[in-house]
Amino acid sequence: MxxxxxxxxxxxxxxxxxxxxxxxxxxxxxxxxxxxxxxxxxxxxxxxxxxxxxxxxxxxxxxxxxxxxxxxxxxxxxxxxxxxxxxxxxxxxxxxxxxxxxxxxxxxxxxxxxxxxxxxxxxxxxxxxPLAISTAASGLYLPKYLGISELPSESPKPSTNTVLIWGGASSVGATAIQLAAASGLKVITTASPANHDFVKAMGASVVLDYRSPSVVEDIVRELKDTPLAGIYDAISEDASFSPILDIVTRLNTTVKVVGVLPYKTPTENFSPTFVFGYDISHTPHEKFGEAVWGEFIPKALASGQLQxxxxxxxxxxxxxxxxxxxxxxxxxxxxxxxxxxx
CATH class of the missing domain: 3.90.180.10 (Medium-chain alcohol dehydrogenases, catalytic domain)
Incomplete structure (x- = not known):
């Protein structure tokens, strides 16, 4: 035994x-x-x-x-x-x-x-x-988070929506980029210059250096006059809270923001809705979890669509x-x- x-x-x-x-x-x-x-x-x-x-x-x-x-x-x-x-x-x-x-x-x-x-x-x-899939999918698709209606597909139809994923080279960020791209969304993300090619290979359309002094202005310029599905903060630390708050303020419109569970409470009166990866299977969303984990993931892994x-x-x-x-x-x-x- x-x-x-x-x-x-x-x-x-x-x-x-x-x-x-x-x-x-x-x-x-x-x-x-x-x-x-x-x-x-x-x-x-x-x-x-x-x-x-x-x-x-x-x-x-x-x-x-x-x-x-x-x-x-x-x-x-x-x-x-x-x-x-x-x-x-x-x-x-x-x-x-x-x-x-x-x-x-x-x-x-x-x-x-x-x-x-x-x-x-x-x-x-x-x-x-695994956890990156559940956390990314929960934040992108569940109604209480970004609530993106287009689920990932092997043959996605182009969407008019854009999503900003802060921290695209992280585990959750890289998976969120792949899922969002498989939903047909345009993906804007941040990464260090050394990781720009990496996140582009995941499906990001626009990649910006999060350490650039002009990163906030550059992102706002990209998002102006674009239907924005929301912002996914895959870092959720002070270094991401501050610029995301600045971006939301400058856009001067209602923006959904979600983040992964932080190590400490956000500062500057900024508190996104934080994603708990297990939400993907909570009632009444079991069928949604099956659509991602049961249907899309194994097929996308087998075909190489999901890396x-x-x-x-x-x-x-x-x-x-x-x-x-x-x-x-x-x-x-x-x-x-x-x-x-x-």
């Missing part, structure tokens, strides 16, 4: 993780057990280790992104079978269930948040995508390396996503 091991967070603000035995998970209805081959690190991981925003009980197992093979399927699961290669967005932060944290050898995921991956895609590449970007930055192997992965991510990476192989 397989033995499970996990990187446990045993108490608030403890470092490093304690690697040790974990229960072998069993899938419930609509769930699958995945044998993880690669896990990706997100800012939410070190933020929860540092501050415990969403953690109610300890010990627990963090981790949101992974790719691996199906070990077991639960009742009602129809899209997957044992041995299949998949990636998944794990649900631990929402359900407070350690079995659903990805920082372990075997973990439970929902069929809803899982996609098959093509043989041409490595586990390391696939692991960079696993940014590139994985593998920083180690084994559960003992996960703490190092969080430290590297917290220190900052550009156009890369930190990955640990298992």
């Amino acid at each position: 397989s033995q499970n091991q996990a990187a446990w967070l045993t108490a608030p603000k403890t470092k490093p993780f304690e690697v040790g035995p974990a229960p072998m998970p069993k899938p419930g209805p609509g769930q699958i057990v995945i044998k993880n081959h690669a896990v990706a690190v997100n800012p939410a991981d070190w933020k929860n280790q540092d501050a415990g925003y969403f953690i109610k009980e300890y010990p627990t197992i963090l981790g949101i992104d992974a790719a691996g093979t199906i070990e077991e399927v639960g009742e009602g699961v129809t899209r997957f079978s044992k041995g299949q290669r998949v990636m998944a967005h794990f649900n631990q932060l929402k359900e407070q269930d350690p079995a659903q944290g990805s920082f372990q050898l075997y973990a439970v995921a929902y069929e809803t948040y899982t996609s098959a991956i093509p043989d041409s895609m490595s586990f390391e590449e696939a692991s960079v995508l 696993a970007k940014p590139h994985p930055l593998v920083v180690g192997h084994g559960l003992d390396a996960i703490q190092h992965g969080l430290d590297v991510q917290k220190a900052g990476v550009s156009a890369k996503k930190v990955v640990v192989t298992l």
Whole structure:
């Protein structure tokens, strides 16, 4: 019988993780057990280790992104079978269930948040995508956020709408660009000059240097007299809050602004609506989640329309390396996503 091991967070603000035995998970209805081959690190991981925003009980197992093979399927699961290669967005932060944290050898995921991956895609590449897909799609399409009506398609019809994505080289930003482009929208984004070609390859039509003294004026010029679906702040730190507030003020019109969960409260009386990636499957939007995760994502991965970007930055192997992965991510990476192989 397989033995499970996990990187446990045993108490608030403890470092490093304690690697040790974990229960072998069993899938419930609509769930699958995945044998993880690669896990990706997100800012939410070190933020929860540092501050415990969403953690109610300890010990627990963090981790949101992974790719691996199906070990077991639960009742009602129809899209997957044992041995299949998949990636998944794990649900631990929402359900407070350690079995659903990805920082372990075997973990439970929902069929809803899982996609098959093509043989041409490595586990390391696939692991960079899941949370970024859910967070980007929630912010772009759900009515309480930007509410863009055009869902991603393999053959998108050109839209008259434009979306501004601040931070296009980030994990969420790169995925949001790809989804918005697959919805037919014109995408304006920001990135450092070194990453301009990268975000253009994702589907951005206009790329501007976020460090340029004229970036606000340049963006306002691009957005003037253009139907604007909204602004997606994929950075959500002081460095993005300030220029976005300036842009909204200068446009002098109502603009929807959403951002990823910040590390601290926004300043300057500016508070966008913040996206929680799990919103994609919340009632009454399960069918919407199925349209993205169940329909578009596997087809787009197979055809190459959806790329696993940014590139994985593998920083180690084994559960003992996960703490190092969080430290590297917290220190900052550009156009890369930190990955640990298992």
